[in-house]
Amino acid sequence: MNRLREKVLCKIYKSEHNSVTLRFRLLIFLLMLVLTMAAGIIAILIFTGVFSAGITESKDRVQSALRHSQEEISSQYGQLSLSVVEFSEVLSQSLEDKLTGRKLTIESLSDEPEQLEEIIAESYDTTFYSLQKSKCSGAFFILNATVNPALKNASNSKAGLYIKNMEPNIISSSTPTITILTGFPQIGRDNSLNLHAQWSLEFDISEAEYYNQPMEAAMKHSDLSLSKLYYWSNPCILPGTSEEVMLCSVPLIDSHHNIYGVCGFEISAMLFKLSYMPTDKSYNRMSCMLSPLSGKGLLLHRSMFAGGYSAKNISEDYSLLKFRKKSNSFTTYYTDSDNIFLGFHEEVQLYPKDSPFYVEDWATAILVPKEDIVDSILNLNIVIACLLSLLVTGGIIISIFFSKKYLKPISAGFEIIKSAETEEAPKTNIQEMDDLIHYLSEYKREQLKKAEQERYQLTMLEDFVEKTKTLTPAEYSVFSLYIKGRSVQEIAGQLFISVNTVKTHNKHIFSKLGVASKEELILYNNMLQEIGLKLK
Amino acid sequence: MKDTMDEMIEEFNGTVGLEKGVIINVTSISGSSTLHDKLTMAANGDPGAPQLPDITTAYPKTAVALVEKGLLVNLEEQFSKKELSKYIPRFIDEGRYAGGSLYVFPTAKSTEVLFINSSIFDQFSEDAGVTYDDLSTFEGIRNAAALYYEWTDQKTPDIPNDGKTFYVPDSLFNLSLIGCEQLGSRLLKDKVIDYDNPDVRKVWESYYLPAVQGYTAIFDGYASDLAKTGDIVCSTGSTAGVLFFSPTVTYADNTTEEARLTILPYPIYEGGKKIALQRGAGMCVIKSDTKREKLAALFLKWFTRPENNLRFVSSTGYLPVTEEAFGDIMLQEIDTVSDDNIKKLLTVARQMQTEYEFYISPLFDGVDVLQSNYEETLRSFAQSSKDSYQSLLQEESPQMALSDSTGGKYNEFRKVAIK
Numbered sequence: 001m002n003r004l005r006e007k008v009l010c011k012i013y014k015s016e017h018n019s020v021t022l023r024f025r026l027l028i029f030l031l032m033l034v035l036t037m038a039a040g041i042i043a044i045l046i047f048t049g050v051f052s053a054g055i056t057e058s059k060d061r062v063q064s065a066l067r068h069s070q071e072e073i074s075s076q077y078g079q080l081s082l083s084v085v086e087f088s089e090v091l092s093q094s095l096e097d098k099l100t101g102r103k104l105t106i107e108s109l110s111d112e113p114e115q116l117e118e119i120i121a122e123s124y125d126t127t128f129y130s131l132q133k134s135k136c137s138g139a140f141f142i143l144n145a146t147v148n149p150a151l152k153n154a155s156n157s158k159a160g161l162y163i164k165n166m167e168p169n170i171i172s173s174s175t176p177t178i179t180i181l182t183g184f185p186q187i188g189r190d191n192s193l194n195l196h197a198q199w200s201l202e203f204d205i206s207e208a209e210y211y212n213q214p215m216e217a218a219m220k221h222s223d224l225s226l227s228k229l230y231y232w233s234n235p236c237i238l239p240g241t242s243e244e245v246m247l248c249s250v251p252l253i254d255s256h257h258n259i260y261g262v263c264g265f266e267i268s269a270m271l272f273k274l275s276y277m278p279t280d281k282s283y284n285r286m287s288c289m290l291s292p293l294s295g296k297g298l299l300l301h302r303s304m305f306a307g308g309y310s311a312k313n314i315s316e317d318y319s320l321l322k323f324r325k326k327s328n329s330f331t332t333y334y335t336d337s338d339n340i341f342l343g344f345h346e347e348v349q350l351y352p353k354d355s356p357f358y359v360e361d362w363a364t365a366i367l368v369p370k371e372d373i374v375d376s377i378l379n380l381n382i383v384i385a386c387l388l389s390l391l392v393t394g395g396i397i398i399s400i401f402f403s404k405k406y407l408k409p410i411s412a413g414f415e416i417i418k419s420a421e422t423e424e425a426p427k428t429n430i431q432e433m434d435d436l437i438h439y440l441s442e443y444k445r446e447q448l449k450k451a452e453q454e455r456y457q458l459t460m461l462e463d464f465v466e467k468t469k470t471l472t473p474a475e476y477s478v479f480s481l482y483i484k485g486r487s488v489q490e491i492a493g494q495l496f497i498s499v500n501t502v503k504t505h506n507k508h509i510f511s512k513l514g515v516a517s518k519e520e521l522i523l524y525n526n527m528l529q530e531i532g533l534k535l536k
Numbered sequence: 537m538k539d540t541m542d543e544m545i546e547e548f549n550g551t552v553g554l555e556k557g558v559i560i561n562v563t564s565i566s567g568s569s570t571l572h573d574k575l576t577m578a579a580n581g582d583p584g585a586p587q588l589p590d591i592t593t594a595y596p597k598t599a600v601a602l603v604e605k606g607l608l609v610n611l612e613e614q615f616s617k618k619e620l621s622k623y624i625p626r627f628i629d630e631g632r633y634a635g636g637s638l639y640v641f642p643t644a645k646s647t648e649v650l651f652i653n654s655s656i657f658d659q660f661s662e663d664a665g666v667t668y669d670d671l672s673t674f675e676g677i678r679n680a681a682a683l684y685y686e687w688t689d690q691k692t693p694d695i696p697n698d699g700k701t702f703y704v705p706d707s708l709f710n711l712s713l714i715g716c717e718q719l720g721s722r723l724l725k726d727k728v729i730d731y732d733n734p735d736v737r738k739v740w741e742s743y744y745l746p747a748v749q750g751y752t753a754i755f756d757g758y759a760s761d762l763a764k765t766g767d768i769v770c771s772t773g774s775t776a777g778v779l780f781f782s783p784t785v786t787y788a789d790n791t792t793e794e795a796r797l798t799i800l801p802y803p804i805y806e807g808g809k810k811i812a813l814q815r816g817a818g819m820c821v822i823k824s825d826t827k828r829e830k831l832a833a834l835f836l837k838w839f840t841r842p843e844n845n846l847r848f849v850s851s852t853g854y855l856p857v858t859e860e861a862f863g864d865i866m867l868q869e870i871d872t873v874s875d876d877n878i879k880k881l882l883t884v885a886r887q888m889q890t891e892y893e894f895y896i897s898p899l900f901d902g903v904d905v906l907q908s909n910y911e912e913t914l915r916s917f918a919q920s921s922k923d924s925y926q927s928l929l930q931e932e933s934p935q936m937a938l939s940d941s942t943g944g945k946y947n948e949f950r951k952v953a954i955k
Contacts, residue, residue, distance in 0.1 A: 113789070146790070147788075147790045148789045148790040151790060166565075166567060167566050167567060167570055177570065185761065188757070188761065192756065192757070194758050195761040197760075197779055197780045197782075199761075199764055202790055243539060270565060273542075273562065274563070277563075284557070284558075284559035285554075285559060308545070308549050308553075308560060308561040308562075309546065309549045309550060309554075309559060
């Protein structure tokens, strides 16, 4: 029995030192499963384009912002172009009536400064009404006349009226904050309006595209209607002022095609900024830009911007923002100093096809600093990678836990097997393990039974050997020959004794050894030989 | 101010904002009256009202309305005591509600000063013997105004009584409020004007009588508008009005003349104390979430850093809000200020900071109506009496005409104004 136990223990010892444990095998198996699943998920994510979804989403957002801004700008600039034509028609008619009533011409007005002031003052209501009706930050008209033609720079000084709404973002305000930027101060005093901080009595038209361009166009293209003659100026700072503005102006022409001057509306940089601020919250630094388009890029110094952080910040002399288009990806915008934005732009039509200014190309652009887009995509992918890592780590932890938990009853089973108490051992609740324990228990019982029998036989033989020691020398001689299988006659002949003497010895031998026959005696002898015991 | 604010916000967005992940977007620009209406509408959740921003400029009366609705952040939670100690205490105290929590952070504070068109005044001064020192009291201004009227009247001998006005106060109510304080009295008693107070009458007459005589302008608008057209020589008004003074005077025939600006401390009534009005607005942070509130406070801290504060001050005419900006930094930086008028203004503001006491307008329901009613009535009375005076001058001596056109008007005025 002890030998058997030693054999089993020896086998376990060998298996621990030369083979992989069951728990380790299970762990490896589970880990392989987890990693395979993770690899599968990654493959699915790549296949379904989740890793590139950030780029697609960013593109969609920027394109959507562009669509929105493009529509807004096209619509509102278009509306303003229509309104300025209407303003011109109404004002031209009104001026014609006033001049006719006073028997004056536009040329003679400069000699009648009081009449000039009166006519301009009377045109305030029309101007104010037009300003109120339109989504703009200012309205103006300039007459080809001056209050003092004797002054040195009189040819560049033109009388008129320019009123500005200081809070243009407040739609339909009941008390608009209107100031007079240019015009007779009395108009302000009569209408409770303050003068603008940079007020001037007359317009300086020396470098005023917004005056000269439509005037020239009206003279050159007398056949064109007003709706073809309006002109959008480049964003500029008017002389003596500090804010950048974009002006839409159109000639004032009477029924006899006399050109009185121009009238127009203003979109200030601030109104543009407040009106076209991109509403998409995903990129803080997304900006909108309306810019003249040249073959090489967008002309920054002639652009209007909207957004908390715009491309105008990128360089001191911000002149040209070059672009490089890519199919299925963002357009890259950059300057010589390497400031890079990503975004899109689209041409915006400011003029009808037969306008003399149709050749000018303008574009609406939505730009985001490149690093913002890269960061957002990276952040999204980092989130996905973190989730995957979390999944794999969770899988590993679960694998370790389950491999330990799963093998715990098996280990307990082995402990039971190792111990001698297999019969009284509790159930492991694993059928195979309980069957094994039961089998080993049965096997052990049989082994014990067999050992018991062997021990009994051994005792019997030892007793037999002891009994042989009680035989007399004569009897032992007969016994020795008997166990060698000799017959009575052969023993009698070999020992030179009579058959009767042999029989008498036999009788004593059988009696002393406790056997009943010669066959039994031989059986004892054979058994002794089997276990290697020898009679003395 | 709009341009400077815009530039500074863009700079913040491109530097600190970029680093901390915050962008300031200007969502609306409004004047003081519209601002109050819009914020009140937004606070009430009125239909069509704009959404409240994270930061808003607010005048005290607006801030009170927002505090009462529990919409403002107590800025003491965002600023340490050490940080707050760097700001001028009277500016911080003005932003406290009922003397407790700090809701309005000082950003655009101002006081009142005397603006003089030196190009005109110097010519007049030479002829009339009036000096800048004479303009340090309201009585001196009145005397100078009388002499100026004569001086200008004499330029057109063929047209009698066409002298020009010399002075105008930007706010008649503020003039009366501070005048009474200087004389040791109070304009208001139990939230109404104390017409029985002789100092109230004295201050009232100090405007009314010269206005009737044509020495002082009767004008419902900014004094700088009259200055632009040469219709006045000097005016009292907010420091923030400095940018509205044009470097030239433009006359009706489009001829122009240089207009050098001299700025002097706010005048006082003879025998009175040196007291001037403290006015202006601040910024409030609207309650949102902890992160946004903290970032909003970050902007306020950046915006009022001495170097940024002085930059804002240098291009707006508002006063510095930190002791440091008012002190050594201002002395060091004053020469770098490109605008001469701002430079002069800062020098005067520094002088007033040490010599003057500052008075904060009382704040109560109805004070706006009281103010506008007082001013409109006073202008109306002055104009009506002036018309009468001008007409009586055809028949009577100036003294008699003045007496006849203004007699009993104070009592008449108080009856009308009280209604």
